[in-house]
Amino acid sequence: MFRYESLEDCPLDEDEDAFQGLGEEDEEIDQFNDDTFGSGAVDDDWQEAHERLAELEEKLPAAVNEQSGNGERDEMDLLGDHEENLAERLSKMVIENELEDPAIMRAVQTRPVLQPQPGSLNSSIWDGSEVLRRIRGPLLAQEMPTVSVLEYALPQRPPQGPEDDRDLSERALPRRSTSPVIGSPPVRAVPIGTPPKQMAVPSFNQQILCPKPVHVRPPMPPRYPAPYGERMSPNQLCSVPNSSLLGHPFPPSVPPVLSPLQRAQLLGGAQLQPGRMSPSQFARVPGFVGSPLAAMNPKLLQGRIGQMLPPAPGFRAFFSAPPPTTPPPPQQHPPGPGPHLQNLRSQAPMFRPDTTHLHPQHRRLLHQRQQQNRNQHRNLNGAGDRGSHRSSHQDHIRKDPYANLMLQREKDWVSKIQMMQLQSTDPYLDDFYYQNYFEKLEKLSAAEEMQGDGPKKERTKLITPQVAKLEHTYKPVQFEGSLGKLTVSSVNNPRKMIDAVVTSRSEDDETKEKQVRDKRRKTLFIIEKTYSLLLDVEDYERRYLLSLEEERPALMDERKHKICCMYDNLRGKLPGQERPSDDHFVQIMCIRKGKRMVARILPFLSTEQAADILMTTARNLPFLIKKDAQDEVLPCLLSPFSLLLYHLPPVTVTSLLQQLMNLPQSAAAPAPSNPHLSAVLQNKFGLSLLLVVLSRGEDLQSSDAASELAQSNPWTEVMFVATRELLRIPQTGLAKPISIPTNLVSLFSRYVDRQKLNLLETKLQMQIQ
Amino acid sequence: MNYMPGTASLIEDIDKKHLVLLRDGRTLIGFLRSIDQFANLVLHQTVERIHVGKKYGDIPRGIFVVRGENVVLLGEIDLEKESDTPLQQVSIEEI
Numbered sequence: 086m087f088r089y090e091s092l093e094d095c096p097l098d099e100d101e102d103a104f105q106g107l108g109e110e111d112e113e114i115d116q117f118n119d120d121t122f123g124s125g126a127v128d129d130d131w132q133e134a135h136e137r138l139a140e141l142e143e144k145l146p147a148a149v150n151e152q153s154g155n156g157e158r159d160e161m162d163l164l165g166d167h168e169e170n171l172a173e174r175l176s177k178m179v180i181e182n183e184l185e186d187p188a189i190m191r192a193v194q195t196r197p198v199l200q201p202q203p204g205s206l207n208s209s210i211w212d213g214s215e216v217l218r219r220i221r222g223p224l225l226a227q228e229m230p231t232v233s234v235l236e237y238a239l240p241q242r243p244p245q246g247p248e249d250d251r252d253l254s255e256r257a258l259p260r261r262s263t264s265p266v267i268g269s270p271p272v273r274a275v276p277i278g279t280p281p282k283q284m285a286v287p288s289f290n291q292q293i294l295c296p297k298p299v300h301v302r303p304p305m306p307p308r309y310p311a312p313y314g315e316r317m318s319p320n321q322l323c324s325v326p327n328s329s330l331l332g333h334p335f336p337p338s339v340p341p342v343l344s345p346l347q348r349a350q351l352l353g354g355a356q357l358q359p360g361r362m363s364p365s366q367f368a369r370v371p372g373f374v375g376s377p378l379a380a381m382n383p384k385l386l387q388g389r390i391g392q393m394l395p396p397a398p399g400f401r402a403f404f405s406a407p408p409p410t411t412p413p414p415p416q417q418h419p420p421g422p423g424p425h426l427q428n429l430r431s432q433a434p435m436f437r438p439d440t441t442h443l444h445p446q447h448r449r450l451l452h453q454r455q456q457q458n459r460n461q462h463r464n465l466n467g468a469g470d471r472g473s474h475r476s477s478h479q480d481h482i483r484k485d486p487y488a489n490l491m492l493q494r495e496k497d498w499v500s501k502i503q504m505m506q507l508q509s510t511d512p513y514l515d516d517f518y519y520q521n522y523f524e525k526l527e528k529l530s531a532a533e534e535m536q537g538d539g540p541k542k543e544r545t546k547l548i549t550p551q552v553a554k555l556e557h558t559y560k561p562v563q564f565e566g567s568l569g570k571l572t573v574s575s576v577n578n579p580r581k582m583i584d585a586v587v588t589s590r591s592e593d594d595e596t597k598e599k600q601v602r603d604k605r606r607k608t609l610f611i612i613e614k615t616y617s618l619l620l621d622v623e624d625y626e627r628r629y630l631l632s633l634e635e636e637r638p639a640l641m642d643e644r645k646h647k648i649c650c651m652y653d654n655l656r657g658k659l660p661g662q663e664r665p666s667d668d669h670f671v672q673i674m675c676i677r678k679g680k681r682m683v684a685r686i687l688p689f690l691s692t693e694q695a696a697d698i699l700m701t702t703a704r705n706l707p708f709l710i711k712k713d714a715q716d717e718v719l720p721c722l723l724s725p726f727s728l729l730l731y732h733l734p735p736v737t738v739t740s741l742l743q744q745l746m747n748l749p750q751s752a753a754a755p756a757p758s759n760p761h762l763s764a765v766l767q768n769k770f771g772l773s774l775l776l777v778v779l780s781r782g783e784d785l786q787s788s789d790a791a792s793e794l795a796q797s798n799p800w801t802e803v804m805f806v807a808t809r810e811l812l813r814i815p816q817t818g819l820a821k822p823i824s825i826p827t828n829l830v831s832l833f834s835r836y837v838d839r840q841k842l843n844l845l846e847t848k849l850q851m852q853i854q
Numbered sequence: 855m856n857y858m859p860g861t862a863s864l865i866e867d868i869d870k871k872h873l874v875l876l877r878d879g880r881t882l883i884g885f886l887r888s889i890d891q892f893a894n895l896v897l898h899q900t901v902e903r904i905h906v907g908k909k910y911g912d913i914p915r916g917i918f919v920v921r922g923e924n925v926v927l928l929g930e931i932d933l934e935k936e937s938d939t940p941l942q943q944v945s946i947e948e949i
Contacts, residue, residue, distance in 0.1 A: 503891065
């Protein structure tokens, strides 16, 4: 900017008239910096005041040193050796247009000349602006003109030695680095991770109000500060000891020098809030303590600088300013490190009851509100305490000077993000386990309610926002005016990195191992496909309930179709008239996941299909048992098989038994050994299955004894053979069955005599459960 | 203040004393001051606690900012029960 360029030159100038040059450039500056004077400034007043000042400056003895360092030093000297000096100056720059207050004008005019060197003043102005410029361009533009007036009224300090030169230059930089907000550039493009900085002005007051305990939280209404105890930030704590000033805002020890400055500063801040406070009201305020200004300023500054939104800052600046106190500035620092930062951070929602410079009515109102909140929060705390230990915890919180470093809005912001992550168009798909879990819980509680007539317990439920499913067709970015199609790769439109080509191998290359591996892979693939179908099928019930009447037949058809697909997958793709081989199925059954899947599929299959599966299993049982040695998953099949058995006709049961025991078809001389049966018996599942089958047969036999006499013969024959086999089997290594059906004794008693029955019993441990 | 019932959120843990176990095995104890959406933590008045057998030693560390992915687990410390521990505190040098 034009102005800054000129300012930059100034410190380097050895010209004594540099300051005068500033005065001359007033007119030009007016033209260039609209926003400096645009916000309610009355140009004439300012210019007059400035000219007056310029005259005064000329009267001052000529500056000895025009160097920037010295100038700065002197300026700093004038203010004192505190770090706050710079901040103080900076903070003064925050204020604008205070000079239209006639009271200030008068005060300024009557001020005796304090500065020894106009040149130093020059450079100080420029330096200050320089520092500020880096901080906030637009802000500074506004505040620049005010500097001269303020500095004019600064108290006189003796010039100091050269070491201050270094001090000052050092001071300039560390000043920035210690208060990071001051040093940070104006952040226009807010990165994704930052909390929202804007705060609605009306919500400012409301922040003090007690927030309602929200149980159901759809996407975020603006939240208000938490219970009062938690709101005691370091900043506020700092103000607590000073609250005595509430009653006596005008302590006697006011150096008259600073009062107009303070007023000016405060007024300037007030001006930022149009209509809120008028200068005339501040005329009533006689003045403030001088020293607190120094301490107030950094905080004021920080409050100012830390703001993104113009309307709020002035107001906030007031609120952030620590109250005037008689003790010197160091004492005003809150008990702990980083007061500035904390002040800044905690300023936003903090209402200082001792902001005496507020409009009295306003102050009263805010104070009232705060009292309200205090009471509310206390009650809330009392109600919300989980037992007595919580109250002590609350005490801890109250005494914790570092509490509430995280602002309420930041907490809300994090909550908001978390809630956003929960948004889902299909919660069943995205969050299946959570949904199921809560359904179960609800069923439980509903069941409990049914049993007892207790009051309905309102369990707070997380209500996630239901987002309507929007089809976003991704349109890749197209550049206008470009020749051809420029492809821009992004998340939605990824660029192809690797050219993965599927090459089918020739048979010659394959080794045996590869073949085996491929086959296994294929099986795994089939299992996965079938599993997806299974999950869909299992879900149909829920979908059925949610769907409309018209859609239901379609759903049913879909379901049937899927079931058929599943079965085909299990048994082999191209079903011939007869199942060519069990190989496919056996392969599936060799894999653990396959077995569990079959167990889940069985209920959906038709009886025939299921019987077929069962038969195949029985036929190949020893092999499966061998393969299951590691997984031991076969027992999971027992329950669906048992269920199935109850639907099977006796013929099937009979043949099943035959299969299971590998019994010879004829009752001719049995084979010397029956490894099939041995294997079956030695396996938990096998034995259990066998027993279940036997039991079922027995049931059938006994239930329809009369009608099924004709058909019972095969069964009886088989049973004879079976018992013979069972007797033959050595007892060693017999497994323990999962469950022993009760009717086995009666079963066997039909076919064997007492002796053998006892033998069988002991062998099969039928008496021992 | 129940922020989000049924979810796990660190918001309610703010300003409370926590024990944080990191992936590298360190145990930090401090007041949880701030969090963000990645569960990055700001711990205040942090103390690194080293356990050796039945004894432990504390090293005061100040303020920690922990990246969320490095946290294995964290839990609130009950200030009253904190002292009821069979463990014995010793000096750092000893540890």
